[in-house]
Amino acid sequence: MPGLRFLLFNLLFQAQLVGPGLHGSLVAAARTQVGVTVRYDGSYRRLQFPGGDVALDRGVCSDVVVRAYRHVGIDLQVLVNHDMTRNWSEYPQLWGLHYPDANIDHRRVPNLAVFFRRHGATLGVAADPSLYSAGDIVTWRLPGGLSHIGIVSSRSAGTRPLIIHNIGDGAREEDVLFAYSITGHFRYPLAAPSENP
Numbered sequence: 555m556p557g558l559r560f561l562l563f564n565l566l567f568q569a570q571l572v573g574p575g576l577h578g579s580l581v582a583a584a585r586t587q588v589g590v591t592v593r594y595d596g597s598y599r600r601l602q603f604p605g606g607d608v609a610l611d612r613g614v615c616s617d618v619v620v621r622a623y624r625h626v627g628i629d630l631q632v633l634v635n636h637d638m639t640r641n642w643s644e645y646p647q648l649w650g651l652h653y654p655d656a657n658i659d660h661r662r663v664p665n666l667a668v669f670f671r672r673h674g675a676t677l678g679v680a681a682d683p684s685l686y687s688a689g690d691i692v693t694w695r696l697p698g699g700l701s702h703i704g705i706v707s708s709r710s711a712g713t714r715p716l717i718i719h720n721i722g723d724g725a726r727e728e729d730v731l732f733a734y735s736i737t738g739h740f741r742y743p744l745a746a747p748s749e750n751p
Contacts, residue, residue, distance in 0.1 A: 577689025583625035663701035674742030694734035
């Protein structure tokens with residue numbers, strides 16, 4: 555029983571450490587992309603490392619997430635690359651690569667889902683909108699089998715939280731939480747950014 559109490563205390567401590575402030579900042583950072591990122595462009599680009607990005611007027615769904623996290627001091631390009639380098643076999647082998655590629659790995663939804671599963675909290679996929687909190691990350695399977703990712707907003711349409719994402723027309727904040735088949739629901743980070751991998 556003492557182990558269970560320690561685990562509960564640790565989870566509560568981590569929740570207070572992160573609190574709504576970090577996740578609120580994440581949502582605000584994602585929202586600043588609306589009207590700035592106006593094109594969907596998934597083409598491969600050579601990026602600076604660390605801190606690399608495509609032009610801000612363009613990007614894909616994962617770029618919304620990567621940029622928002624970078625704004626709050628968490629560089630997913632670096633974190634995903636380092637985790638893939640150490641744990642290559644844990645990541646999807648969908649692109650015929652034999653080693654990590656810091657130009658693109660953090661821009662691929664399946665890789666981000668693995669990273670969030672490994673280093674954050676995997677939350678339940680549910681039809682209850684109240685279980686999705688601002689700053690949570692959601693992944694979907696779109697018609698045709700494509701993967702998609704977005705950030706849960708602090709704004710809502712009735713009881714459903716809006717999603718900040720880019721599904722083809724640039725970054726938008728829309729009522730799409732249940733528009734597609736949800737494949738993942740994550741919360742990251744669980745500790746202060748300086749304590750992340």
